[in-house]
Amino acid sequence: MHPYQARLFIAIPVPNPYRSILSxxxxxxxxxxNFKRWLHPADYHITLKFLGECDFTTANQVKKHLKEIxxxxxxxxxxxxxxxxxxxxxxxxxxWAGVDxxxxxxxQLQQEVDQAMETLHxxxxxxxxxxxxxxxxxxVNGILTAHELEKAPTLKENLIAxxxxxxxxxxxxxxxSPSYQPIAIYPFPDRRP
Numbered sequence: 001m002h003p004y005q006a007r008l009f010i011a012i013p014v015p016n017p018y019r020s021i022l023s024x025x026x027x028x029x030x031x032x033x034n035f036k037r038w039l040h041p042a043d044y045h046i047t048l049k050f051l052g053e054c055d056f057t058t059a060n061q062v063k064k065h066l067k068e069i070x071x072x073x074x075x076x077x078x079x080x081x082x083x084x085x086x087x088x089x090x091x092x093x094x095x096w097a098g099v100d101x102x103x104x105x106x107x108q109l110q111q112e113v114d115q116a117m118e119t120l121h122x123x124x125x126x127x128x129x130x131x132x133x134x135x136x137x138x139x140v141n142g143i144l145t146a147h148e149l150e151k152a153p154t155l156k157e158n159l160i161a162x163x164x165x166x167x168x169x170x171x172x173x174x175x176x177s178p179s180y181q182p183i184a185i186y187p188f189p190d191r192r193p
Contacts, residue, residue, distance in 0.1 A: 004056035006183075007172040010066065010113055011045035012078070012106075012164050013182070014133055019044050021160055022080065022097060026135050028153045029083075033144065035095060035136035042178040046078070046099055046106070046131050048113045048167065051122055058120060063169060063184050065116040070167055070186035073109065076102040079161035083149050084132065085139075092139035096132035101161065106131055113167070164188075 014022060023041035030038060054062065081100035085092045099106070110129050118124050169184040 004059070005053050006059060007174070008051040008054045008059060008062065008183075009047055009170050009172065009180075010049045010051065010062075010117075011047045011168055011170060012109075013166070013168050014044035014046070015162055015165075018080075018160055018162050021155070022133065022135070025097075025153065025155050029095075029135070032152065033095070033136075033148075034140045036138035036140060038136045039134055040178040043180045044133050044135075045168070045170070045180065046133060048110045049117055049122070049125070051117065059169075059183075061120050062117070065120070066113075066167060066169060066184065066186050069109075069112050069116060070188055072112075073167075073188040075163040075165045075188055076105040077161055078102065078106065078164050080133065080155055082154075083135075083152050085144050085149065087143050091142050092144045093137065094134055095136040095139065095144070096134050097155075099131040099133065103131070106164070109167070 019041040022044055026038060026041075051062065078099055078101035080097045082098040084096050084098055086094040086096070107129060110131070114124050166185055166187045168182045168186070170180040171183050173179055173181060
């Protein structure tokens, strides 16, 4: 029997019906640009921290920290704003929907998660945190230009704002769709500051 190993990450989920709205937007974009893989709507999320392979003991320690962090939070507003990409030299690797709203709260939460995970020997993030919702991976026609992104179909901003009310610990199942399984959910207490 193999020891427990799971590929984990921590994120804020995009709730329904906003997943459906994003998915409909992705369907329109899909007609314009050819990516190898489009994410399943159930997989839409805003990553706070990628952990990678974790054993059972580490996963339980992560859960304990996330419970403590979530107990100190309260809900805050996020919304989708525009499109962007992460590229390498040859092609666009990721097409994403940008995140706006209460970014101060989002960045504070991400830093809190990052610092807590550092106590469990996960490397702190070296790059500046850029919150986003991944829509697709691996563009087949090179690099999407800024001009092409500007010409993309847009979302009406007021249709895609929601209250972030929880953080989720996800397990990745590579090669499946949807790929991300929530294994622990941490709701924020029902209060406002």
